Amino acid sequence: MLKVNNLTKKFGDLVAVNNVTLEIGTGEILGLIGPNGAGKTTLFNTISGLYPPDRGKVIFKGVDVTGWLPHKVCRMGMSRTFQVTRAFTHMSVEDAVRVGAYNRCSEKTVSARVDEMVEICDLADLRKRVCGDLGLASLRRVELARALATGPDLLLLDEAGAGLNTTELAGFMNLLRQLNQEHHITLCVVEHVMQMVMGVSQRIVVLDSGELIASGTPAEMSSNPTVIQAYLGKRAIPC
Amino acid sequence: MDLKRYLNERSLIWLALLLAALLIPVFFGTNQYAMVLVTTVLLYAVLAAAWNIIGGMAGQLDLAVGAYLGLGAFTTGTLLIKWNITPWVGMLVGGIIATGFAFLIGFPLFGFKIKEVWYALSSSAMVEVLRVLFLMWDGVGGPTEVYLPTVISPLYSLRFNTYIPYYVIILVLLIGVIFLNHRIRSSRLGYSLLALGEDEDAVEVLGVDSRASKLKALMIYAFIAGVVGGLYGCIYGFLHPSFFSTALSTEIAILGIVGGLGITYGPLLAAIVLVSLKEYLRSQLGGGLEGLYLVIYALFLIVVALYQPRGIAPLLETGYQKIKSLFGVRADVKSQ
Numbered sequence: 126m127l128k129v130n131n132l133t134k135k136f137g138d139l140v141a142v143n144n145v146t147l148e149i150g151t152g153e154i155l156g157l158i159g160p161n162g163a164g165k166t167t168l169f170n171t172i173s174g175l176y177p178p179d180r181g182k183v184i185f186k187g188v189d190v191t192g193w194l195p196h197k198v199c200r201m202g203m204s205r206t207f208q209v210t211r212a213f214t215h216m217s218v219e220d221a222v223r224v225g226a227y228n229r230c231s232e233k234t235v236s237a238r239v240d241e242m243v244e245i246c247d248l249a250d251l252r253k254r255v256c257g258d259l260g261l262a263s264l265r266r267v268e269l270a271r272a273l274a275t276g277p278d279l280l281l282l283d284e285a286g287a288g289l290n291t292t293e294l295a296g297f298m299n300l301l302r303q304l305n306q307e308h309h310i311t312l313c314v315v316e317h318v319m320q321m322v323m324g325v326s327q328r329i330v331v332l333d334s335g336e337l338i339a340s341g342t343p344a345e346m347s348s349n350p351t352v353i354q355a356y357l358g359k360r361a362i363p364c
Numbered sequence: 365m366d367l368k369r370y371l372n373e374r375s376l377i378w379l380a381l382l383l384a385a386l387l388i389p390v391f392f393g394t395n396q397y398a399m400v401l402v403t404t405v406l407l408y409a410v411l412a413a414a415w416n417i418i419g420g421m422a423g424q425l426d427l428a429v430g431a432y433l434g435l436g437a438f439t440t441g442t443l444l445i446k447w448n449i450t451p452w453v454g455m456l457v458g459g460i461i462a463t464g465f466a467f468l469i470g471f472p473l474f475g476f477k478i479k480e481v482w483y484a485l486s487s488s489a490m491v492e493v494l495r496v497l498f499l500m501w502d503g504v505g506g507p508t509e510v511y512l513p514t515v516i517s518p519l520y521s522l523r524f525n526t527y528i529p530y531y532v533i534i535l536v537l538l539i540g541v542i543f544l545n546h547r548i549r550s551s552r553l554g555y556s557l558l559a560l561g562e563d564e565d566a567v568e569v570l571g572v573d574s575r576a577s578k579l580k581a582l583m584i585y586a587f588i589a590g591v592v593g594g595l596y597g598c599i600y601g602f603l604h605p606s607f608f609s610t611a612l613s614t615e616i617a618i619l620g621i622v623g624g625l626g627i628t629y630g631p632l633l634a635a636i637v638l639v640s641l642k643e644y645l646r647s648q649l650g651g652g653l654e655g656l657y658l659v660i661y662a663l664f665l666i667v668v669a670l671y672q673p674r675g676i677a678p679l680l681e682t683g684y685q686k687i688k689s690l691f692g693v694r695a696d697v698k699s700q
Contacts, residue, residue, distance in 0.1 A: 196568045196571050204570065207566065212562075220558070224559040224572065225570040225571065271570055
């Protein structure tokens with residue numbers, strides 16, 4: 126589905142993403158983890174076209190989309206959500222979803238698509254509400270709904286679980302599994318909330334200081350010394 | 365045709381407004397001052413309604429209506445003076461030239477992601493640049509006023525002795541522009557513009573070409589301003605580089621903002637309230653202390669900014685719902 130080859134993104138002297146190579150297979154749920162400032166969001170921004178990369182290639186469905194504008198990448202079938210929710214604060218929930226729905230729909234079919242997305246993301250009660258009035262948990266669902274409405278094959282979720290309580294998180298994880306299994310959407314989740322990333326991911330890659338340091342199953346990652354070191358520092362007492 | 369779909373209460377209100385607008389010349393037609401006033405109100409309303417597409421929906425603080433207006437006026441006027449081409453055609457040509465100019469300006473501006481204050485400053489500077497260029501361009505009159513002739517017939521050269529025909533033409537234009545606003549608002553372009561006005565990156569990843577959408581909005585707006593410009597020249601009967609006015613450009617933006625950004629009937633409402641208020645204040649206070657009317661006008665704007673920052677149109681909406689509930693009609697809870 127997606128191949129990232131030797132991707133590098135610099136901001137001045139700071140190398141935010143350094144020579145990252147990774148692959149996301151069709152139908153997969155890939156977890157992308159790493160400590161604060163590891164370059165996860167920058168990697169997302171570079172893949173989705175918001176930043177042009179300094180070096181390397183992004184190949185999506187066999188097409189080189191490096192340096193493409195985000196809307197073109199989206200038309201190819203890739204969408205994303207943002208870490209800090211970027212709600213259209215003055216628009217109603219259904220209108221916000223409609224913006225995304227136009228990506229694959231004509232004026233005639235767009236309303237049906239909006240209804241469908243509102244249903245899937247459990248937003249029926251909120252659909253007339255203005256986004257600016259909603260709480261974080263609802264906003265995350267709105268962001269998901271409008272990204273889904275674009276009809277993506279690959280969906281990048283940037284910390285979609287952050288700030289949710291346990292119940293909300295469980296619901297969200299179920300939703301992600303449903304999207305993956307029933308709607309055949311490949312997912313890449315950047316996550317801080319370990320419960321979520323361990324719960325839904327089939328494979329995990331770990332980013333630290335802009336570099337890929339490990340990859341494997343969730344179980345492997347939670348016991349991998351390099352990963353633990355990146356998160357917690359070196360173990361003082363070996364055990 | 366499915367009449368019932370169009371005959372809801374909202375369209376009835378519009379119909380009543382239209383009827384009232386048509387009755388104005390019948391009652392006040394002989395009062396030249398009243399006709400000047402209502403024509404000016406409508407003229408400003410059309411420009412503000414056009415501005416609403418780029419400024420209200422797309423959220424770009426455009427201060428260049430004077431540029432497109434001036435281009436339209438000079439095109440129309442020059443075609444009439446030099447080649448006896450009727451302003452009916454001239455207005456269209458003026459609109460097309462304004463659209464082309466908007467493309468030339470908008471393409472690089474949006475391409476380089478110039479927005480917010482920088483876009484406002486760039487657009488404002490453009491008006492001034494055009495003003496100076498036309499001052500130096502002797503071929504179309506340079507610094508002197510050039511008067512428009514009446515050739516063949518008043519209808520052919522759009523030169524009337526009374527304001528009534530102008531009023532009717534602008535009214536038709538206004539209806540067209542409001543209808544266009546409404547159509548855009550409920551189309552793909554409208555949703556894209558509204559969303560990109562809030563967050564451009566977020567709409568891009570939803571598959572919206574934000575640059576192309578803004579460019580489309582700018583060109584539609586410029587076309588209308590160009591057409592209105594052609595009429596503007598005919599109404600005043602002369603051409604002068606002062607048509608490229610930064611003051612007028614700012615005033616149109618103010619109308620759009622005070623009316624309520626992105627709201628279809630906002631500009632009309634703002635034009636009715638503000639232009640009449642200003643004119644009334646000027647006629648009442650102008651003789652005494654010069655400039656006092658502007659102070660009061662400014663105070664009014666400050667009050668709106670403080671207490672009604674989303675514009676005065678939402679005020680009308682809530683008032684309308686209240687009246688409905690007073691008469692026992694269930695107030696339908698609608699998000700704006």
